[in-house]
Amino acid sequence: MTVVSERRLALLGGGFSTDDDGLLDDWVLGQVPVRRPKVCFVPTASGDAPAYIEQFFEAYRSRSCEPSVLQLFRRELDDDELRTFLLSQDVVYVGGGNTANMLAVWRAHGVDQLLREAFDRGTLLCGISAGANCWAEGSHTDSFGPLTHLSDGLSLLSGSVCPHYDSEPGRRASYQAAVASRALPAGWAVEDGVGALFTNGHLTDCVTLTPEALLYRVEPDTDSGVSEQALPCRLLARTHQVNQRA
Template identity: 80%
Template sequence: MAVAPERRLALLGGGFSTDDDGLLDDWVLDQVSVPRPRVCFIPTASGDAPGYVEQFLQAYQPRSCVPGVLYLFRRELDDDALRTFLLSQDVVYVGGGNTANLLAIWRTHGVDRLLREAFERGTLLCGVSAGANCWAEASHTDSFGPLTHLADGLGLLTGSVCPHYDSEPGRRASYQAAVANRVLQAGWAVEDGVGALFTDGRLTDSVTRIPQARLYRVQPGRAGAVDEQAVPCRLLAAARPSTPPA
């Protein structure tokens, strides 16, 4: 009997668009066993911003991978070509921006269904900010201006997600209040610098490029309180340059 592929996704608190060291990008590629993985960047949440796409290409073209970009604001692929393209990817990396707009546009073009199919086939799904929010059942977002909740994710990860937990004013308190009041389900709060890998719905790796950065499990507590538990994160280290022979 054939063994079903592992279903994996990663929440990122950074990457090529914010970090100079490339540690989280290297960590993402390390999760794929093929020699030159195909990596598709989806910049929908930023409106396919050209500068964002250029950042991705500059970061990933020198790496041992085959980078590509899926444009939806100037879509060039018909339905069959779109499905073939997405299902041929080893990694799908979703950029930040507006989570609500991202989900609406994906559903218009059927990308949500294709990503679910890719997920079931073993493609690693990952992303930062909106690109982390989108995979869960619900998320904490500023898609509508003020910080609020969005109970409208793809549901590939049970519960909720909150990005920028330590770096944006009001994030921590607002997310904790939403979880404590059960407006949002229990979930994962990601500080900048952190990466969290989920395999078949379970947390299987948590890393950080910043010693003090953390991943948190946030759940409702007693009497309207909230229970926040820090998850140990493995510190990523930059590769040492090789020493030339004497």
């Protein structure tokens, strides 16, 4: 196995499925030192929803990359072909939906292990909502209906993740309660519009579409129960983006 020195993943609070400006998608592509990176969309959490897949292709066909999709509900690749396909990607972009269901399907098909191998080889792993939750040890989710904690994930990022920290009622309080009670380990709360890049487990870049959207570090605190630290983010602007469009 070829192992690289940098293992990178990104937690996204936006992208092609939620934003019209495409800045976070350009930021993701700008992390890859390849002229036309191979970008694979994995929509497992949505049940491989056709409209979601088409939305991805509409956004990425216009960019300087080679977009593709991995569907598991109508899988066509055998095990060897699946491994070759995933390990050839420069970026794996995981979509939103049901985190718990997605992890179960991945394990049934061995995708969890292939993603670990791709990560070790230098593939940039990223995603929004469930696609951000999956990389950590645990996450805050509505996979079971009401908001709750999920002590499950690929553990490629230490700690826990909470998406939609500012946009969904109850998220902030429920995640903080889970961290305070140690139901979830300390972790990262991502507001909509934020992109956070981790290299070898350390936060190395944080960007935002608006000054109001932030990334937070949430940790248990013996005095107050939980502490929340807002982290500085670079404001994305078109004039600062790498031109990734064809």
